[in-house]
Structure formats: structure tokens, C-alpha cells
Amino acid sequence: MVEQDYQEARLRMVEEQIRARRVTDERVLAALEKVPRHRFVSLAQRGEAYCDYPLPIGSGQTISQPYVVALMSELLRLTGEERALEIGTGSGYQAAVLAELCREVITVERFPEMAERAQRLLAELGYERITVIAGDGSLGYEPGAPYDAILVTAAAPKIAGPWLTQLADPGRLVLPLGSRYGQSLVRVTKREGRTSEENFGAVAFVPLVGENGWDGE
Numbered sequence: 001m002v003e004q005d006y007q008e009a010r011l012r013m014v015e016e017q018i019r020a021r022r023v024t025d026e027r028v029l030a031a032l033e034k035v036p037r038h039r040f041v042s043l044a045q046r047g048e049a050y051c052d053y054p055l056p057i058g059s060g061q062t063i064s065q066p067y068v069v070a071l072m073s074e075l076l077r078l079t080g081e082e083r084a085l086e087i088g089t090g091s092g093y094q095a096a097v098l099a100e101l102c103r104e105v106i107t108v109e110r111f112p113e114m115a116e117r118a119q120r121l122l123a124e125l126g127y128e129r130i131t132v133i134a135g136d137g138s139l140g141y142e143p144g145a146p147y148d149a150i151l152v153t154a155a156a157p158k159i160a161g162p163w164l165t166q167l168a169d170p171g172r173l174v175l176p177l178g179s180r181y182g183q184s185l186v187r188v189t190k191r192e193g194r195t196s197e198e199n200f201g202a203v204a205f206v207p208l209v210g211e212n213g214w215d216g217e
Helices: 003-021 026-034 043-048 066-075 093-099 112-124 161-166
Strands: 055-058 061-063 083-087 104-109 130-134 147-152 167-178 183-191 194-203
Touching: 003 026, 003 066, 026 066, 026 093, 066 093, 066 167, 066 183, 066 194, 083 093, 093 104, 093 112, 093 130, 104 112, 112 130, 147 161, 161 167
Parallel strands: 083 104, 083 147, 104 130, 147 167
Antiparallel strands: 055 061, 167 183, 183 194
């Protein structure tokens, strides 16, 4: 495939997989139309980059289904002025989408080699407002706090205390919450020192590993 083919596939993806499922935030839709998802998967998988399912990216990790990326991004209600924290860099694709939607992104990845690979690719694609940190994302990243938005891209057994502490007030946290094998997509809103939770249906993510993840259970 040539770049024009990828662009056409990307536009079809947004229309048929995302807009058709009632993701309505035009900024999110524009971000998904812009970010070259095929660059975040292996050469062998590029023909599947815009298909309606997740893909393996090594180390037992995946790049999420495009619709799920769009939905989670929309749930953060980003306006363009926010500082965001992502837990689980993976390929770097979700971080790139977030960078199209907010002012600054810090993203934490537990696998150093994956963090380094994502950092190189994001720099190559011109994403200067993304900082990739190798570390335990279940602890958040305190040096950059507070964050207006936090996005967790691995299945969490609980809402980790550091995430709530590092979340600005007001702020929003979106995460898959539940067991290793099935979770609910949850948005936590922090306002005036109190938090509330909303459930947006069933999802399935790889387990969060770390002190406040499944290693710590």
C-alpha cells in the first residue's frame, strides 16, 4: 500500500467504525483521521492497521481497537488546553491521538525497550509535546502532576491512589476497571475534592502490571 491508500483506509475507518458508533466529538474524529495508525504496527501488520480489532505489538501488549481509542479519548472531554497523563504507552498510538487533542502528554511505559521505540517513532512523526517515561505506570508520574486528564490503557484491578492524587481538580480519569479477563470502561470525575464514577460498558484490555496493578495483588 502507498500513503494515499493508507489515508483512504483511515478515512473509511473513521466513518464506518467510529462515527457510525456515535463518537461525535469532531476533534477526536479529526485526530483519528490524521494520525497514521499504520506507522505504529509492524510492517507485516500494516494491511490490518485500520481494521476493527486490536493488534499485537510485542511483549504481550496490543494496540487497541480504533473505536476504543476514539471512545476513551472522547470520554476525557479534551478542549486543547489540558496536560494529560497516559498509563501504558505501548506503540505510542494513543499518545499521538492525545497530543492532537491537548497541550501536553506524559506517557509511562513499563517495558523500557517499548518506551524507547515509541519515543523514537513519535519524534520521527514530529510529536514534540509528548514525553515518554519508562517506569511503573500504576504509580502515575508524580513529577509532572497535576494532570487535567489521565488515561489508563491496561486493565486495572482498582483505581490507584496515586492517579487520584495526581489528578487535577477538576479533572477526569478514564480506565478499564475490573478483572484480568474483562473490565468496564469507567470515567472518574474529580470536582471540588469529590469523585464520581460513570460506567460506559464492557471492554477487554491486557492486565496492568505494577505495584498497584496485578503484580501487587
